[in-house]
Amino acid sequence: MKAAITTPAWATLFKTMDYMPLLRHSFCATLAVSALFVGNVGGYTPPLSAAPVQQGRTLLYLEKQAHKSLYPPAGGFYPNGGILAQVTDRLTWQNTQTLRVEPWIATSWQINADNTVYTFTLRPDVTFSDGTPVDAAAVALNFDTYGKGNKALHLPPSEVINNYDHSEVLDPHTVRFYFSKPAPGFLQGTSVIGSGLVSPHLLHKPLEQWGDGRNIIGSGPFVVQDDVPGKSITLRARPDYTWGPPELAPQGPARLDAIRILVVPEDSIRIGAFLSGQADFIREVEAYDEGQITRSGNRLYAPSTRGVNDSVVFRPDNDKVADRRVRLALLRATDREEILRTLFSPHYPLARSILASDTQGFQDHSAELGYDPEQARHLLDEAGWLQHPDGWRYRNGQILSLGIHVSAPHPQSRSMLVLLAQQWRKVGVRLDILTGSPAMVVLDDLDPHTTPLYQAEVGRADPDVLKSAYYPTNRNVLLQKGGQSQHVAHFTDPECNRLLLAVASETDPKRRLELVADVQNAILTNAYSIPIFEEPQVFAGAAHVHDMHFEAVGRPVFYRTWLDQP
Amino acid sequence: MIRYLFTRFLHALFVLWGAFTLSFVLLQVMPGDAVLVKFQDPELGLSPQQIADMRATYGADESAITQYAHVLGRTLHGNLGYSIETGLPVGQMLHAAYPTTLRLAIVSFTGALAFAAICCALAILLSGNPVGRYLAAAIGAIPGITSGIPVFWLEIVAIQLVSFHWKLIPVVGLSGWSAVLLPGLALAIPISAPLAQVFMAAAHRVEALPFIDVLRARGVSPLRILYAHILPNALPPTLTVSGLVFGEILAGAVVTETVFGLDGLGQLAQQAVASQDVAVLQAIILISVSGFVSIGFASEIIQPLLDPRIGRSARQRKY
Numbered sequence: 001m002k003a004a005i006t007t008p009a010w011a012t013l014f015k016t017m018d019y020m021p022l023l024r025h026s027f028c029a030t031l032a033v034s035a036l037f038v039g040n041v042g043g044y045t046p047p048l049s050a051a052p053v054q055q056g057r058t059l060l061y062l063e064k065q066a067h068k069s070l071y072p073p074a075g076g077f078y079p080n081g082g083i084l085a086q087v088t089d090r091l092t093w094q095n096t097q098t099l100r101v102e103p104w105i106a107t108s109w110q111i112n113a114d115n116t117v118y119t120f121t122l123r124p125d126v127t128f129s130d131g132t133p134v135d136a137a138a139v140a141l142n143f144d145t146y147g148k149g150n151k152a153l154h155l156p157p158s159e160v161i162n163n164y165d166h167s168e169v170l171d172p173h174t175v176r177f178y179f180s181k182p183a184p185g186f187l188q189g190t191s192v193i194g195s196g197l198v199s200p201h202l203l204h205k206p207l208e209q210w211g212d213g214r215n216i217i218g219s220g221p222f223v224v225q226d227d228v229p230g231k232s233i234t235l236r237a238r239p240d241y242t243w244g245p246p247e248l249a250p251q252g253p254a255r256l257d258a259i260r261i262l263v264v265p266e267d268s269i270r271i272g273a274f275l276s277g278q279a280d281f282i283r284e285v286e287a288y289d290e291g292q293i294t295r296s297g298n299r300l301y302a303p304s305t306r307g308v309n310d311s312v313v314f315r316p317d318n319d320k321v322a323d324r325r326v327r328l329a330l331l332r333a334t335d336r337e338e339i340l341r342t343l344f345s346p347h348y349p350l351a352r353s354i355l356a357s358d359t360q361g362f363q364d365h366s367a368e369l370g371y372d373p374e375q376a377r378h379l380l381d382e383a384g385w386l387q388h389p390d391g392w393r394y395r396n397g398q399i400l401s402l403g404i405h406v407s408a409p410h411p412q413s414r415s416m417l418v419l420l421a422q423q424w425r426k427v428g429v430r431l432d433i434l435t436g437s438p439a440m441v442v443l444d445d446l447d448p449h450t451t452p453l454y455q456a457e458v459g460r461a462d463p464d465v466l467k468s469a470y471y472p473t474n475r476n477v478l479l480q481k482g483g484q485s486q487h488v489a490h491f492t493d494p495e496c497n498r499l500l501l502a503v504a505s506e507t508d509p510k511r512r513l514e515l516v517a518d519v520q521n522a523i524l525t526n527a528y529s530i531p532i533f534e535e536p537q538v539f540a541g542a543a544h545v546h547d548m549h550f551e552a553v554g555r556p557v558f559y560r561t562w563l564d565q566p
Numbered sequence: 567m568i569r570y571l572f573t574r575f576l577h578a579l580f581v582l583w584g585a586f587t588l589s590f591v592l593l594q595v596m597p598g599d600a601v602l603v604k605f606q607d608p609e610l611g612l613s614p615q616q617i618a619d620m621r622a623t624y625g626a627d628e629s630a631i632t633q634y635a636h637v638l639g640r641t642l643h644g645n646l647g648y649s650i651e652t653g654l655p656v657g658q659m660l661h662a663a664y665p666t667t668l669r670l671a672i673v674s675f676t677g678a679l680a681f682a683a684i685c686c687a688l689a690i691l692l693s694g695n696p697v698g699r700y701l702a703a704a705i706g707a708i709p710g711i712t713s714g715i716p717v718f719w720l721e722i723v724a725i726q727l728v729s730f731h732w733k734l735i736p737v738v739g740l741s742g743w744s745a746v747l748l749p750g751l752a753l754a755i756p757i758s759a760p761l762a763q764v765f766m767a768a769a770h771r772v773e774a775l776p777f778i779d780v781l782r783a784r785g786v787s788p789l790r791i792l793y794a795h796i797l798p799n800a801l802p803p804t805l806t807v808s809g810l811v812f813g814e815i816l817a818g819a820v821v822t823e824t825v826f827g828l829d830g831l832g833q834l835a836q837q838a839v840a841s842q843d844v845a846v847l848q849a850i851i852l853i854s855v856s857g858f859v860s861i862g863f864a865s866e867i868i869q870p871l872l873d874p875r876i877g878r879s880a881r882q883r884k885y
Contacts, residue, residue: 060739066837069653151619156605208653229652229659230837231829262738264827269725273738276730439598439842442606484606484614 057563058258059545061556062270064284066230066263071210073146073158075193076459078409078537079263081555082283086235086259088196088218091120091139093245094188094552099360099461101187104245105134105197105219115182115507116163120190122173126243128199129223136175138200140167143177145203146195154207159468159475160189160460162504182505184512185464192460193555196220219243221254221559235259248549248560255547255562271540274298280545280563283556285538286412287345293540302347302536303550305459306359308469309351310410311531312420313456315448315479317491320400327527329379333427334530335371339419343412347538351531353520354466358534361463361516365524369531376427385428393428401430404453405441410535413455446485454479457535459553463516467500470523478528496522574866578859585855586848590637593844594630600650600842601626624650637848647845651837656849659834664853667830669743670822671815673750678758678811682804683797685709685758686765690773690792706766713759717752717818721825724752737826749826757814764807768800802873809861816854 067079075084093104106120126134147164149157157164163181170176179186189195199217202210209215213227221244222235237254244251262279264270271289274282275296285293285300293300312334314321321327340350349357353365377387385393385400393400407413414433421431434451436444444450456477458469468474472492476483481492499519506512523529537554544564549557605620621627625636640647646656689705692698728748729737735748772778773796781791819832827833831850838846 062738068651149616151616154620154623156616206653208648211649211651211653228662228829229654230833231827260739262827264738266722266825266827268722269737269825269827272726272730273736276733276736278729278736278738437596437598437842438603438840439596439600442602443598446606484617 053255053546053562054564055255055562056257057565058260059256059281059558059561059563060279061259061261061558062264062274062279062282063261064263064265064267064270067213067233069207069210070213070216071155071207072196072198073156073160073194075196075555078283078555081193081553083213083224083233083235083261084193084196084216084218085220085551085555085557086222086559087216087220087224088193088198089126089134089220089243090192090195090197091122091190092187093247094191094461095247096550096552099358099552101191102246104191105139105243106190109187111187113507115184115186115505116179117176118179118183118186119170119174119176122175123243124173126219127240128197128217128219129238130199130201130217132199132201132217133172134197134219135172136169137172139175139197140169140177141200141203142197143167143195147177150203153205155203156207158189158194160192160194160462160464161186162464162467182507184507184509185462185504188462189464192553193551222259225258231263233261235261244559248557254559256558259558274540274542277542279542281539281541281548281556283537283539284411285540287343287348287538290345290347290538297543299541299543299545300347301539301541301548301550301556303539303554304356304358305457305535305537305554306356306552307460307465308456308458309354309356309531310455310457310533310535311351311354311529312404313454313477313529314527315452315454315491316528317448317479317481317488318402318452320398320402321452322491323383324527325379325383326385326400329376329383329427330424330429331369331527331530332372332379333376333424333429334420334532335423336369336530336532337371338423339416340533342419343415344533347536348411349534351533354523354529354531355463355516355520356534359461359463359465361513361520363517363520365520368524373427380427380429387428391425391428392430399430400428401432402452403432403434403444403450404455405434405436405445405451407455410455410457411538416532417455446479447487448479448485448491449487456529459535461552463503463512466516466519467504470519471497471500493522493526496526496528574863578863581859582852582855585851586638586641587634589848589851590634590844593842593847596842598842599626600844603841604650637844641848641852646849649838649843649846651841651843651846656845659846660831660849660853663829663831663834666746666823666828667819667832669746670750670753670819670828670830671812673743673746674753674757674815674818675808675811677751677754678761679804681754681758682709682762682765685762686769686800687792687797689766690769690796691788694788709759709762709766712755713763715756717756718821718825720755721749721752721822724748725825745826745828749822749828753815753818753822757811757818760807760810760814761804765800765804768803769796772796772799802869805865805868805872809858809865812857812861816857 063079063082065079067083068074068077070080070084072084072088075081089105091104091106093102095102105123105126107123108121110119122136122139128134132138144167145155146158147161149155162185163179163183165178165180168176197219202215202217213224213233216224221241222237224233225236226234236258237256239253241253242251267286270282273279275292290300314327316322336350340348353363355362380393384395387393404417406417417433421433424431434444445454454477456469458465458475469477472480472482479485479488481488481490499515499522503512503515503519506515539556541548546562546564547560549560551557601621601624605617648655649659685705685708689702692702725737728734778791778795781795819830820836823830823833824836834846835850
């Protein structure tokens, strides 16, 4: 009882610490400048090292959060992805430079003209770590589960697989998938962590048992040796592994002996321990800590997560933001460059559309995203929100104040919102920054009247990511009618939804990219979203960590990594 | 005596049931639940129908009374249930977590007691000396100061200095007793405050008693008077407040284990609160309450052994 009661006090103390970045503005700016000279901006892949490779060491990796259920479709959660990327293989590999889909467990594939039938030929020599072969039956069972979910076992379907119908085993090394409607995103979908292949035995276990890492049997270069829930997980290399992705050749066993992942939630402890040489690699380095890392001779890695940018999106079901002029005014009132300059480093590129610039189909919309407080004031006046002597804007006695929850997974979310509130205040709009227990946040975020605004971001290298973010039955960030929320009265945008569905099912690649452009246009013309920055995942590695790799959405791959420690 | 013990035992059971029920009610009042936190996560992209199915399979939408009856019945059978968040049996999670917290409690309690005894001894020894009296007064003020230090701040400073700056002991990757050494000692400082205050007050009371003057007159050395006569006589009231200290250790464990990344009950409690994992939280509440009850119980039994007067007066009251 005592323990439960003391938590709020503890939470308040840590919340206070969240403000620290704000107090360190000028300091940050200095660090940001110094990072300019050492930082690696954008989709960075470190060069292959020339020094002789040393094998058989253990890498100590400090994570910010503990993993949750390791069911691969839940691999979007960073800590989950960091484990699944080492333990599972996928049918295909997306080249991180070209974004082309390359063979991996599947050596070749055929796709029919309307993208409803996919046939994959598998490598014959691959086994799961429990000895079961990775054959057509196993792969079919994996995608039957990811494509449709398994209600009896509580396993939900994967958000990257659309229109899945059924599978067919043609022979032990050939598997075919059928779709009810065209599914052009499926090939790329087979390359993401969410489509990691696991042993058929595991697919007969309920979701409850996927929380224990030791149960996760994949065919990847590492196996889970030990899992202390909430605390640590130990991965050990598989000596008989010979089927790595071609981009990371030679394809033999991993060079590390083991990876020890420890959960260290406190930023200062994680970074302090790393700087004092107690760990080799850490995830989640905030922009204001980057300078410390590079000054001490260590390396920063900031791979892009691609996909939908870190944005503030509107829920037009709420009357206050139902008028396009209000939304556009708030877009104009947002000085995105000031946000980046003040809080972030060059590793955080300014968003130029709702999609990251290294995602397929990106279109540059920077011209429409400019800062213009004069126009913002004008638009708000036009929409009937007039400024009162107290500085805020009112319409029919109602104040223009908008609520938004701090989004814990996103970098410096609270600081960013505080700065946004200062900017909007200049045009008379109040931003209420809300906090609450996780369940309350979930409930509030489903109610457009409590949260007319929401911080959204989805990482994926395929344009299908637009549907994942915006479509009503997917994440539904705009809260349209027809999604999970019971509080939405009327808002729906049929034109936008039609375009999203078309992106997910258009078979002609050229036409598909045109549709992606149309979606970006539609969302920005309606001013549904204020894209802020392209979100990277920032890691730090000690100077003795070599050949680090990151897959297409910025999850670390330790397959080729080695340490040159005496 | 047997009858007395039996009554106390029934009393303890009632307290346990009360805490269990109260925590259930409080968790029901909070908005949302663990199933919601887990499955309404937009990253999973579930449809409303799928979420409704999940809720049905977990029985999350049944009436509070049905859920309470189920949870109480299950617990009475010794089954603590499953964590919704991790999917592990709660018993297994507790089994993995309790050794760290137990070690942390032992290190911090021993450290706190030692710190209190040192403060007390110095204060008594120095107070006899005309110059040392000021120093003694300063030492007497230490518990007041340490009780006001926020434990998370002290721990972060300890880590920065001891681990990062002087590099005496790492903070990550340790196991067993070495993992709780630094956190235990850091936690000991604030929790030693009530112990030291009671200890010093009791020692000063004992020092003023006539038998000490007799000992002094017979030429017994001040040091011997201190450790053979004053400290042992000042110990019983200090142990009485250990129940209170146990509460502080549990509360401190939540913060300490989070700061140091330890995998104990405090960390488990914090995660369970965050995800509203009722089964885990109730099990931790049961353990904490059992700890409180048994420490109170134990100190009642030990008191008469340490101080014969207490047992006598109790008997006198009774008959």
